[in-house]
Amino acid sequence: MKTTLKLLVAACIAMPFTAHADDSLVQRGAYLARAGDCIACHTAPRGKPFAGGLQMMTPMGAIYTTNITPDADTGIGRYSEEDFTRAVREGVAKDGHNLYPAMPYPSYAKINNDDMHALYAYFMQGVSPVKQANREPDIKWPMSMRWPLKLWNIAFLDKDVYHDKAGKDVAWNRGAYLIQGLGHCGSCHTPRGIAFQEKGVDESSRAYLTGGVLDNWFASNLTGEHNVGLGRWSEADIAAFLKTGANAHATAFGAMTSVINNSTQGLTNADIIAMSRYLESLPAQGGNGAPAYSYDPKATKVSLARPAAHDSGARVYSAFCMHCHGVDGRGFAPMLAPLAGNPNVLEKDASSLINVTLNGTDDLVVGGVPAPYPMPHYSSVLSDQQIADVLTFIRGAWNNNSQRVSVDDVAKLRKETQAPR
Known part of the structure; x- marks a missing residue:
């Protein structure tokens, strides 16, 4: 009898998400994970979904994305909801080590509590567990030390969730929440400083979404700049690009192809319109300094x-x-x-x-x-x-x-x- 009781207690400890979430919550979490394009980074070529192993290049060397399936030994199966939330919003794993900011937790910090709860339900109950050990980064000492990331967070991480902006309508605020938070558009499309920090996290910064170099691609300017940005795009043009990856002005390539394939095409029309409206509202910033383009x-x-x-x-x-x-x-x-x-x-x-x-x-x-x-x-x-x-x-x-x-x-x-x- 005592042996059986010990086994039951051990099982409960190994399974922090003991309450069974209803299907609608898990489905909502699946939608939010799609909006966050989690599968693109946490799935290696020909690998199993969310099992990690994708190589990502940084100025310090290569890192490899982690297993975020609910496997108890190699994934996040032992994470409580508090552990999960801390990792997603603050870039701190369950064992206390800091994640590299290639994980866009400065954007995910804006995710509200209800959405975080749904994401946790999905990853614990809607994702198949995969036993696959994580791979250590190819970064040499002393750059491999993690403790400086604690200082990085103090200097650059804003932990506030997104709050609706006064004077803006529901669609604009929804678009801002998705672009700045789950969509983490700024992590690619905003230039980074000497410490690899994004130079802006929302429209209050003149640098936000003005384009940036990442892994040998230049992620485009998404402000209203006439030449290199979206200044000649209508709201419908932006929506078409997010849904299909192409419009009258350009076609997706590089990492944006994965975003279209795995994320934005699966979003509701209402969310696509909201994101388009927010982007369309951004004033012109950056640019090439040339006169306004006209075809000749x-x-x-x-x-x-x-x-x-x-x-x-x-x-x-x-x-x-x-x-x-x-x-x-x-x-x-x-x-x-x-x-x-x-x-x-x-x-x-x-x-x-x-x-x-x-x-x-x-x-x-x-x-x-x-x-x-x-x-x-x-x-x-x-x-x-x-x-x-x-x-x-x-x-x-x-x-x-x-x-x-x-x-x-x-x-x-x-x-x-x-x-x-």
Whole structure:
């Protein structure tokens, strides 16, 4: 009898979430986890959902995402709701060690208590447990020490949950909550300081959502800036992009492809409209300092039908790019992205253009159907000089008037993205 009692007590200790949440709460948590795109980071290629192991590059070295399934030994199965909330909002694991801010807990700190409760119910009862040990970071000592992260949190972590802004309607506040919190858009689209901190966490900062470099991509400016931001996009354009990954202005690539595939396409129309309304309200910040873009087909002063032998960029464009993106640079949106006036083409930082040309991008899969014309990779077809030439041509054509791309920049990014990891 005593042995049986001890076993029951041990079982209860190992299973902190003893109360069975109703299905509606678990389903709500599943929706919130989708809004937070948790699966994208916590699932390795060909790995099991939420079991971790995805490599993420930081300035200090590689880290690997953790197992957040309810497995009691290798996952979060022994986490109480208080443990879970502390990890998500403050970046502190159950055993007290600090998580790296690659985990967007500065954004998740804004998640309200009701949503946190639903998320906990989902991860404890709606996710299948997977026994998979976590992998230690590839960061050398002394940079591997975790205690400085406690000081980082003191300096940069705002623990306040999101509070509705006075004078703003329900939709705007809902959009702000999703963009700033669960959606953690700022973790990619806001530039970071010397301590890897986001330079702004909401619209009160002039730096917020003005774009940033992360893992060899440049995450776009999401403010109302005319050239490189969303200044020429309508609320409907933003909504279409969040739902499908493409519109008349641009197509998703890099990490944003995963966001569309795993997160935003599955959100309700009401939430998509709310997010679009919030983004549409942001004033212009950042930018390339150039005059407001307007399309001019005459600005391309070469014949793409028969480019001169000395014009390498035009020749490469004619051979490899023109059939999809058009002689006029306007593409065939939304299936094939325009290059004329594309915010990513006008951006001063050409990282994304170089990366997508070298390495292509993963398929957009909307409603279970892959996009018909994904961007192929040209790393094995074009030399560094050819890629620099064609991107320089594109950035100078159709009144884009953007800076040249150097062969050194292409070579550097090729090395960083194609070195074995």
